[in-house]
Amino acid sequence: MxxxxxxxxxxxxxxxxxxxxSGWTKEKSNLFLSLDYQFYQSKDFNNSKGDNIITDEFKxxxxxxxxxxxxxxxxxxxxxxxxxxxxxxxNTETVSGLGDLRLELKxxxxxxxxxxxxxxxxxxxxxxxxxxSKSTLNSFDxxxxxxxxxxFNLWTTAAISxxxxxxxxxxxxxxxxxxxxxxxxRNFQNQLLSGVELGYKLVNKVWVSGKxxxxxGIGPKPKFADFIRGDGTTYTGVSFNVLYEIGKHYGINVxxxxxxxxxxxxxxxxxxxxxxxxxxxxxxx
Numbered sequence: 001m002x003x004x005x006x007x008x009x010x011x012x013x014x015x016x017x018x019x020x021x022s023g024w025t026k027e028k029s030n031l032f033l034s035l036d037y038q039f040y041q042s043k044d045f046n047n048s049k050g051d052n053i054i055t056d057e058f059k060x061x062x063x064x065x066x067x068x069x070x071x072x073x074x075x076x077x078x079x080x081x082x083x084x085x086x087x088x089x090x091n092t093e094t095v096s097g098l099g100d101l102r103l104e105l106k107x108x109x110x111x112x113x114x115x116x117x118x119x120x121x122x123x124x125x126x127x128x129x130x131x132x133s134k135s136t137l138n139s140f141d142x143x144x145x146x147x148x149x150x151x152f153n154l155w156t157t158a159a160i161s162x163x164x165x166x167x168x169x170x171x172x173x174x175x176x177x178x179x180x181x182x183x184x185x186r187n188f189q190n191q192l193l194s195g196v197e198l199g200y201k202l203v204n205k206v207w208v209s210g211k212x213x214x215x216x217g218i219g220p221k222p223k224f225a226d227f228i229r230g231d232g233t234t235y236t237g238v239s240f241n242v243l244y245e246i247g248k249h250y251g252i253n254v255x256x257x258x259x260x261x262x263x264x265x266x267x268x269x270x271x272x273x274x275x276x277x278x279x280x281x282x283x284x285x
Contacts, residue, residue: 021174021195023115023161025108026070029285034066034253036278044271048225048232050261057090058270062099070285074111078104078119082127087145087228091137097128097147102155114162121155129183149229150183168201177218180231188231190218195237205245213237214263225268235259235266243280251280 026032041059046052064082071077082099104121127148135141159174173196180188195213202208214236225232239257246252257274259266 021157021159021176021197022172023108023110023117023159025074025076025106025111025115025117026068027285028070028073030068030070031283032068032280033282034278034280036062036064036066036253036255036276038062038064038255038274038276040270040272040274042270042272045227046259046266046269046271048221048268050265050267052271055089056092059086059088059090059094061086064099074108076104076106078106078121080104082147085127085147087131087147088133089143092133092135092143092145095128095131095133095145095147097131099127100124100148101126104155114160116158116160119155119157119159121157123153123155125150125152125183145228149188149231151181151188151229153178153180153188155179170199172197172199183229186224187222188229189220189222191230191233192216192218207241207243207245209241211237211239211241212262213239216264227268227270231268233268234264235269236262236264238262249282251282253278253280 039061041057043054043057044052045055062082063084064080066080068076068078080102084096085099086094086096088094100123102121102123104119106117106119109116109118125148127146129146129148129150130144131146132142133145155176155178157174157176159172161170161172163170175192175194178191178193180190182188193213193215195211197209197211199207199209216234217232222232227233236259237257238260239255241253241255243251243253255276259269259271
């Protein structure tokens with residue numbers, strides 16, 4: 001019974017912090033939902049060469065919804081949608097809109113001590129493709145700050161996990177390839193995202209985890225790197241998560257993420273501490 005409960009907590013925790021980047025899948029008819037608020041602001045921008053430059057302060061706020069549902073004991077259907085995102089600089093208007101919808105079908109190749117999964121996740125350009133943010137200093141100046149990247153892309157992921165039960169520890173490793181297309185006759189660079197995550201139940205009802213991930217561009221470098229659409233972006237991501245269980249079905253999750261130069265150079269992104277807090281809900285059949 002304890003082993004079953006431990007596996008349930010792993011499913012509850014790993015689903016939220018990894019967004020499908022683990023070997024576990026949802027059991028049939030099981031449901032998981034998460035509502036998150038994410039925020040960051042920064043003046044430190046890493047350009048396409050990896051050099052740090054100072055800009056006007058950029059701010060982004062995102063409210064997103066994530067869900068998983070067990071179609072069978074081996075198939076899960078997942079979805080992620082930024083339902084409200086705002087972008088703006090210190091001296092511009094703040095613009096807002098819907099983000100891009102990502103749907104994922106995940107299959108468990110094995111469900112033993114080392115569960116392995118594969119998934120396919122198309123991402124649809126449902127977000128605002130062009131949002132002109134006017135300068136508050138000069139009404140003739142404006143900058144495009146879209147809430148979606150404007151292109152269809154396809155993520156494929158392979159992941160493996162392991163639980164060290166009865167020790168409340170798990171580890172997961174994953175690799176994802178993002179096939180990107182084009183927006184307004186402009187081709188985007190494909191991406192490869194890989195990482196390793198370690199989780200531990202610190203005290204009763206509190207899970208903690210840490211993850212190191214690497215995002216690299218694959219193929220010809222873009223002629224014009226666009227950070228807001230993620231084109232030409234590379235980094236070594238370091239993240240930490242804390243989940244506090246509330247009762248049988250609910251939890252509060254706090255996340256921290258930062259792009260670094262630890263393994264690959266941080267390019268075409270803001271050097272920022274990214275924080276988020278979310279409410280999670282899980283229901284077994």
